[in-house]
Amino acid sequence: MSEFWVLDYLVLALILGSAVLVVRVTNLPGATMALSAVGTFLAVLFVVLGAPDDAHSEVVVGAIALPVLYLAAIAKVRAHVLDEGELREEGEDEGEGNAGR
């Protein structure tokens, strides 16, 4: 197995792990950061696969612009609509508070 495939499988595993984190993390800003990690690892994989132009735009969009959009939307909802402090998904470990996070 050449070093190309080692890099390929490594970055694929990182992408899959970050995608699972996006689904599992209930804290919305934390899930946004996991989504940013997915974009970053996708850009690294694009470099490995010989698509540097795609990697460039994926870094700008997936790792920077998209998280900024999400964080702006979360901040807007938190400040003007809900007034609940920490914003998390409804119905999931409510009352257990911040144990383990």
Add this chain to the structure above:
Amino acid sequence: MIVANYLTSAAVFCLGLYTLLTRRNMIKMVMGLSLMEGSTYLLFVSLAYRARSTAPVLLGPPHGQSPNQLAHGDAADPVLQNFCLTAIVIGVAVTAVFLAVVVRIAQHYRTLDSDDVREMRG
């Protein structure tokens, strides 16, 4: 094998679909859509890759290769890579529209829970 890339792409797509179908928080649903978008980028670039290919940059042939080899499959497919580039640019605009709609719904109904938006029920 490059099949691993296709399988990972399918897995990420299924994760995004699972998020979209099971979560009630609307921002989390938009995150599921973003995951599905990312899986299509991965699929396009993996389809464009050919064995031991280089980036399709035509400033000159890579070290030790001739332009003829480039035409016979030593460069990745630029058509699919440009599909991917277009999808990335359109994807961020579509996500921005989704998030604007979510914020407007949250301002109107005072909630992010899609189950509480009763008037949207069919």
